[in-house]
Amino acid sequence: MDKFLIISFFGLLMVAHAVAGKMVHDNIALLGELENLNVEEENEVELFEEPSWTSERGGKVLVNVDSFGAAGDGVSDDTQAFLNAWNTACSTPKSVFLVPAGRHYLVSATRFKGPCADKLVIQIDGTIVAPAEPDNWDPKLARIWLDFSKLNGVLFQGSGVIDGSGSKWWASSCKKNKSNPCRGAPTALTIDSSSAVKVKGLTIQNSQQMNFVISRSESVRIYQVLVSAPEDSPNTDGIHITESTNVVLQDCKIGTGDDCISIVNGSSAIKMKRIFCGPGHGISIGSLGKDNSMGIVTKVVLDTAYLRETANGLRIKTWQGGSGYVRGVRFENVRMEDVSNPIIIDQFYCDSPKACQNQTSAVKISQIMYRNISGTTKSSKAMKFACSDTVPCSDIVLSNVNLEKKDGTVETYCNSAQGIGYGIVHPSADCLTSNDKDAKLAEPTRNEIVHTEL
Numbered sequence: 001m002d003k004f005l006i007i008s009f010f011g012l013l014m015v016a017h018a019v020a021g022k023m024v025h026d027n028i029a030l031l032g033e034l035e036n037l038n039v040e041e042e043n044e045v046e047l048f049e050e051p052s053w054t055s056e057r058g059g060k061v062l063v064n065v066d067s068f069g070a071a072g073d074g075v076s077d078d079t080q081a082f083l084n085a086w087n088t089a090c091s092t093p094k095s096v097f098l099v100p101a102g103r104h105y106l107v108s109a110t111r112f113k114g115p116c117a118d119k120l121v122i123q124i125d126g127t128i129v130a131p132a133e134p135d136n137w138d139p140k141l142a143r144i145w146l147d148f149s150k151l152n153g154v155l156f157q158g159s160g161v162i163d164g165s166g167s168k169w170w171a172s173s174c175k176k177n178k179s180n181p182c183r184g185a186p187t188a189l190t191i192d193s194s195s196a197v198k199v200k201g202l203t204i205q206n207s208q209q210m211n212f213v214i215s216r217s218e219s220v221r222i223y224q225v226l227v228s229a230p231e232d233s234p235n236t237d238g239i240h241i242t243e244s245t246n247v248v249l250q251d252c253k254i255g256t257g258d259d260c261i262s263i264v265n266g267s268s269a270i271k272m273k274r275i276f277c278g279p280g281h282g283i284s285i286g287s288l289g290k291d292n293s294m295g296i297v298t299k300v301v302l303d304t305a306y307l308r309e310t311a312n313g314l315r316i317k318t319w320q321g322g323s324g325y326v327r328g329v330r331f332e333n334v335r336m337e338d339v340s341n342p343i344i345i346d347q348f349y350c351d352s353p354k355a356c357q358n359q360t361s362a363v364k365i366s367q368i369m370y371r372n373i374s375g376t377t378k379s380s381k382a383m384k385f386a387c388s389d390t391v392p393c394s395d396i397v398l399s400n401v402n403l404e405k406k407d408g409t410v411e412t413y414c415n416s417a418q419g420i421g422y423g424i425v426h427p428s429a430d431c432l433t434s435n436d437k438d439a440k441l442a443e444p445t446r447n448e449i450v451h452t453e454l
């Protein structure tokens with residue numbers, strides 16, 4: 001009997017030791033994986049560089065919208081002139097679709113369809129404005145304004161402005177006035193089902209809803225793009241990426257009424273570098289899992305960002321009841337100033353007028369690294385890992401995180417979250433390492449993490 005007990009005891013010790021050894025090994029492997037998580041800027045060769053084109057030279061064919069009858073007075077409807085110019089530019093090799101500087105072109109909801117002939121440049125130097133009245137919008141194009149699709153190897157550039165004239169849309173939003181019906185509004189600029197597209201230097205502003213959407217595309221480069229909409233304009237996400245891979249956003253400055261950047265289902269290999277965000281709701285992965293849907297996002301890197309006075313900083317948001325996963329994310333070199341929720345994983349996201357039901361399934365979140373993140377928080381919960389009770393978050397890595405509150409103490413909140421910290425981690429995140437998944441927090445805290453963004 002005694003002998004048996006002793007053997008069992010040693011057996012247990014050996015198991016415990018083996019588990020600890022495996023954990024250390026797993027952690028090192030995980031760190032290596034997250035450190036090496038890079039989005040290759042391959043395919044760069046396909047994306048050609050071009051000087052600004054405002055006159056015919058170097059074998060380029062200039063297709064000026066003015067030559068197709070555009071008035072550019074901000075009053076006359078220039079939609080047909082744009083379409084005619086597009087058809088010519090798109091079918092002519094080496095052409096430049098030119099929207100000249102110093103003029104305002106009123107253009108209604110339009111589909112600019114590819115595929116186009118080789119080396120098309122879309123040079124926007126003037127301002128393109130949308131009709132302001134939602135009641136007159138073409139109901140068949142309810143969710144788009146300027147929609148480009150099936151492009152391959154196209155360069156958008158210029159110092160021009162794309163202005164959605166969104167104020168009446170915002171006023172008619174159900175988020176502004178609960179007696180309004182909830183309906184979708186147009187996206188100002190969409191690049192859909194395209195590859196090898198580069199966008200450089202444009203300004204997109206005052207969109208009816210989302211400002212710039214990249215959907216079902218691959219190898220997209222967005223450089224020096226400015227996005228702006230008022231802080232109180234509803235759902236005006238800056239740059240929204242969906243079902244796209246190999247996308248780089250670099251040197252972009254975004255201030256809106258919703259997420260500066262949102263990355264949703266079907267997106268992988270997304271790199272964001274030198275991003276300025278504020279005002280807005282921060283840089284988000286999600287939302288995912290709405291209406292029990294499957295959401296998958298992998299390989300996302302944010303390197304160097306400055307977030308000022310945003311509602312969230314680095315956020316992953318999922319609805320209860322979803323499936324799929326978010327895996328392999330590295331946020332690094334981020335400075336925050338007066339951000340309400342600097343680091344947040346919210347698996348109880350509920351952005352609907354009525355309360356969301358509790359559900360057991362969830363989008364699995366794992367391998368998320370936060371490295372060199374510093375600055376000030378407005379709320380005392382500088383870090384919140386509010387994960388699903390049934391599908392815990394795992395392998396969260398914190399390294400050199402230092403968040404402070406100007407007038408008070410800060411803390412980390414965890415629910416069903418596991419991870420490791422090294423270097424400075426302030427506020428401390430012991431709740432990630434406690435390994436005590438069964439020690440649930442008292443129920444009332446659940447209500448606190450269910451929030452609605454209105």
Ligand SMILES: *[C@@H]1O[C@H](CO)[C@@H](O)[C@H](O)[C@H]1NC(C)=O
Pocket residue numbers: 177178179180
């Ligand atoms: C909300 O909309 C209703 C119906 O259109 C209107 O009567 C009311 O004045 C609006 N409220 C606000 C605060 O704008």
Ligand SMILES: *[C@@H]1O[C@H](CO)[C@@H](O)[C@H](O)[C@H]1NC(C)=O
Pocket residue numbers: 243265266293294295296
């Ligand atoms: C998620 O993305 C995948 C891959 O693009 C797509 O097949 C699927 O339909 C998307 N699911 C939802 C709910 O949008």
Ligand SMILES: *[C@@H]1O[C@H](CO)[C@@H](O)[C@H](O)[C@H]1NC(C)=O
Pocket residue numbers: 304305332333334335372
């Ligand atoms: C940490 O991030 C800040 C803010 O982006 C940056 O200025 C600094 O160089 C980074 N530090 C290291 C050691 O990379």
Ligand SMILES: *[C@@H]1O[C@H](CO)[C@@H](O)[C@H](O)[C@H]1NC(C)=O
Pocket residue numbers: 356357358443446
């Ligand atoms: C959801 O769960 C919380 C905590 O377990 C509970 O207080 C709340 O009543 C539940 N809500 C619904 C709609 O079942």
